Amino acid sequence: MWKNNRLTEILHIEVPIIQAPMAGGATTPDLVAAVSNAGGLGCLGAGYMKPDDIQSAISHIRARTHRPFAVNLFIPGHVKQDAQSVAAMMDFLQVKSPAKDAVAEKPDNLVNTIDWLQDFEAQLAVVLAEKVPVFSFTFGCPSEEVLLRLHENGTIVMGTATTVEEAVFLERRGVDAVVAQGSEAGGHRGAFLVTEASHDDAHAALNQHPPFVGLMALLEQIAQAVQIPMVASGGIMNGRGIVASLALGASGVQLGTAFLTTDESGAHPKYKETLLNSTPNTTVVTRAFSGKWARGIRNDFIDLVDGYDGVIPDYPIQNTLTRTIRNWAAKTGRPEYMSLWSGEGGHLCRSMPASQLVAVLVEETEAALRTLG
């Protein structure tokens, strides 16, 4: 019964299990297709991808599955550019980075960063031209005009909300389903209706980061405020988490961390290994890697930047500044300098093919429902 609801109906999927769109290489076409072939919804995390690469990945996905899949993009937001803070952060990284040869990119590359933001239109053009079955997005909401064009293509649109206000905003704008991202979630916060407070007001730091509402509380809030189907995300790793989400009014779930350690995931082998060996309470929220708040396993790089006295530049500037170090960490296999995004359930990761994980999740959900009933 839990499989037949408004979400599976609009998405044309068999089980309401969505593989989260994780940008950065984890969501290979193989992973996306495997999840969709297993009856769930695979998602390409295309936020960092160039338009041509998105097009190529979509072709690869379509070659592997005839089922619906999703493509996810980042909605560009306002970027505060403060040349002095950027220069200071570059100096800091160049001096403190263990990768002495892997210094942050040069000042003129920052121009590219800003240019890159404007690539959203080109990324979106691919999504529109390819008439993808499902389009999901993070960090904002496309205009009504864009939503209309997507809908004219028959594309189902899903947005990410970290608060009830954001969920209401998305519904009013015309989105078809909302992904509720609880505080437990790994990776970047999808928050977008937040007044950006100055990051250097240290005493207000705790109240300054975007709202981190626990998933149970968030699902309650959103379920009562919107009519569109709600997808639960954040720390869900198995059938018990799925049943809890259903009890709180979700029509489906979106799991990211759980899919990082599947065979088809493109996550770095050391990243997979770190997750599989992790214990509870090893994650923190940080702006160290990208300038946006995100949850990941605490490591040397986070500690390094948390000890920085200055202002961390906004996303995507900080993301660009740390890219060379992250690439160096990947190349040399040093997880202590990788962005090890993980939700609060990372220690429950399992190593298996993605199709098997979907099947196990379905079995566990049905077992948990029987136990309750």
Add this chain to the structure above:
Amino acid sequence: MWKNNRLTEILHIEVPIIQAPMAGGATTPDLVAAVSNAGGLGCLGAGYMKPDDIQSAISHIRARTHRPFAVNLFIPGHVKQDAQSVAAMMDFLQVKSPAKDAVAEKPDNLVNTIDWLQDFEAQLAVVLAEKVPVFSFTFGCPSEEVLLRLHENGTIVMGTATTVEEAVFLERRGVDAVVAQGSEAGGHRGAFLVTEASHDDAHAALNQHPPFVGLMALLEQIAQAVQIPMVASGGIMNGRGIVASLALGASGVQLGTAFLTTDESGAHPKYKETLLNSTPNTTVVTRAFSGKWARGIRNDFIDLVDGYDGVIPDYPIQNTLTRTIRNWAAKTGRPEYMSLWSGEGGHLCRSMPASQLVAVLVEETEAALRTLG
């Protein structure tokens, strides 16, 4: 079926719904007795009470119910005493407080604060002498010897854990049930296995406060690590939250905020009114009122102390320093200077007799189970 489990069995209660022990006057003997008479477990939040007052309250509870009830105490912890920080905070409060006549208590009163800590032995003596049916505690764990004496009295002992490590610690020490406190919870964090980092290291502030693990993730973690019954707490306001907790392995639930607005609650009328009129996302975590991290509705006093440049003294010193202001706020009916503790579900508060709330929660739980099954 959900009513008959190891928790209801050891507590000798009908429904696994526990009214949280909220110190500060909300848990009147009338409230405690009403919840117990309704088949749940009422709890006296006696952490701030003098031994004689605890004894008197227990007598009042026993005059109103023959059912089991609980008494909760705070386990004293290490207090850093820094005379300079204390003096600075007093100056700040005296200058900035809107209650010009309600200045913080005088320096020699701080001696009383430290004396007060030693009252734990006297508080505990009452609990032992009265052979209370259930003893619960927060901020630590009593010694094995104390647990033995409680058990010899036939008292069931429940401890509070904010992490899986704390839950394992409590089980090993010999506690009978563990209350898992999720990040959504209102009031003080029960955290005790935390290295106290210096509060003035502003850049590490986010990672410095005790772990705030979302309830869904926390229940998963604790369920897999301990054998004793687990009670879910944090943001639970209705039957959906109860069913979600059961799905995640909890045997019962503990609700605090939901009971604050019941008729028998001793919460200030303005506090009740604020809760009943509140909206989602109005809570923050702060050390402003007591020196310990706690979640409450953001107000002028929190903003005032969050803007303070110095070090907030440890609990219970800060708690003593702010008491006069809080008393003044209560006397003059100014919620903007009261500690308005609330979980992340505070906007779902309902005004009704406590017995009715228990009955409604049971009905809602059964309805939610039917919907799932």
